[in-house]
Amino acid sequence: MEENNRVKQIHTQYQQSIWLDFIDRQIIRSGKLQQLIDEDGIRGVTSNPAIFEQAISASADYDQDILTHGETITDPEALFFKLAVKDIQAAADLFSPVYNEEVSGADGYVSLEVSPLLALDEQGTIEQARQLWQEVDRKNVMIKIPGTIPCLPAIRTAISEGININVTLLFGLERYEAVANAYIDGLEDRLNAGKPIAQIASVASFFLSRIDLLVDPMLETKGLQHLQGKAAIAAAKAAYALYRRIFSGERWQKLADAGAKPQRLLWASTGNKNPAYRDTRYIEELIGPDTVNTSPLGTIDAFRDHGEVGNTLENEPEQALYLLEELANAGIDMKAVALQLEQEGIQKFEAPYKKLLAAITDKLNPGS
Template identity: 65%
Template sequence: MPVYEDKVSGADGFVSLEVSPRLALDTDKTLEQARELWQAVNRPNVMIKIPGTQPCLPAIRQAIAEGININVTLLFSLDRYAAVAEAYIAGLEDRLAAGHPIDQLASVASFFISRIDTLVDPVLAERGLNELKGETAIALAKQAYALYGRLFESERFRKLASLGATPQRLLWASTGVKDPDFSPVKYVEALIGPKTVNTVPMDTLQAYREQGKPSVRLSSHYSEALQMLEQVQRAGVDLNTVAEQLEKEGIAKFNQPYDKLLKAIDTQKYALTDG
């Protein structure tokens, strides 16, 4: 809370709490649980995590319209990111049309970085394109950042910003390096840019303290990133198919830690009750 209070509205000091990943394909139940969590926590610096699946897009828009801070998770493609940003902006417009203030809302759109390369790199290696390994996710992130700039500097959003709305910031998740051949700060270094968030794993943070070289790189070499993605596509890698597979796997991977969390809560609850 001290970080939240010492900020520009919509910036830092947020804690995220997720809707059950088992509801990731259910619009109505996702929205219902988002409301329940928002009301139960009842703090302005909570963000409710909703996966950016196709069925959840209407839930994201409605939640924003109701004044709920949203962390949109599990993003792997530019098309889906564009849809998520649209849901956020449209939700702000809906809220404004209903006569409610929009100056206290915050949201982030979370791209899962290393998982993209983990899936794509073996295919590139098979096709003799080792020089492209570890570059797909960064290239996608650069495109997403360029799209972010266009969307939130548009005349449409400027009207909302004049009434206190803040952009939905891009958040880089899964930025720990999976391939031991890569520098441990590979993704952190490449993804530095204004008004972004990076949920850095602790070991990656420690590595960055020791060898990081801070510099804004996210907006540089955009044309090279675009060419790189074209090479990947020409190699027969369909990035939309990759995104669909990662989304399905991501939902499944989220279920296990979520269930573990609930079990831990139950254990503690029973221990306190017995005491």
């Protein structure tokens, strides 16, 4: 049966890792997460403030912990991270057999994000990344840092200190390239300091569905409906071509010889938000080696049911570049699109994070 599992086939046949974009206590304690590992071959987990807000606000699973820790911790943010770290540790322990497979450290990672309120704060980000890394205390955790311009130096610093990083909120090629270079810079800093680099892992999370959500209406107004739904996939394929170029050649080879692993591209925001498109398209159209796709549970369920497995990421790379050229000729500035989506993305994580802190405060003071 497992051989016929479409989700599992993505990794066994095409070497792409499927991670789950969701975490809460229920999925860990019920055995559902272990089932996803065993049956679907799920190889990691990503979390974000919106996911934790939903988990903590919408259930009573955290109430007792909030009251217990609230006796000594009065700051709602410190209390949130206390709760989150516990979940991340539990999930990381479930994934340790994946992490310890024959290629140690290739997968099995669980991601925890720094506060979205620090998205434009280099120093605050690196300090919190260090703190969370120490508190989780698992080799197979990744700390999520946004790929904003102010946080690029924080990414470099974290990598140089041996912290695994999941770079989030990437929407454009220019910023992706800057992030990949920050990773390489960090590895070089560490190697030059005489420290090992073989155990460090990183992914660059390229967000997809929001690109089409923003670009499609622009195409509609220009009468270019035939290009709708194609911008995100084209940008991702162009990013993959960049990845292949950046992680090859003399500079990279020196690091690879010292045991360095490439920073894999991770396809994020892969739950389809437009009912006109196939619900599995952001998995189906970007399957390829040495990449990661993190998907919500509903999308994974849909793919298990009717997804199409094939090596699609490397298909027609020149067509992707041609399509991006068509968009540019139509007056659609993908750099401006990426910048707008980054700013919106920061707000989309800030809002649930503030809501989450308010919910924790309410649960601490139930009678007020």
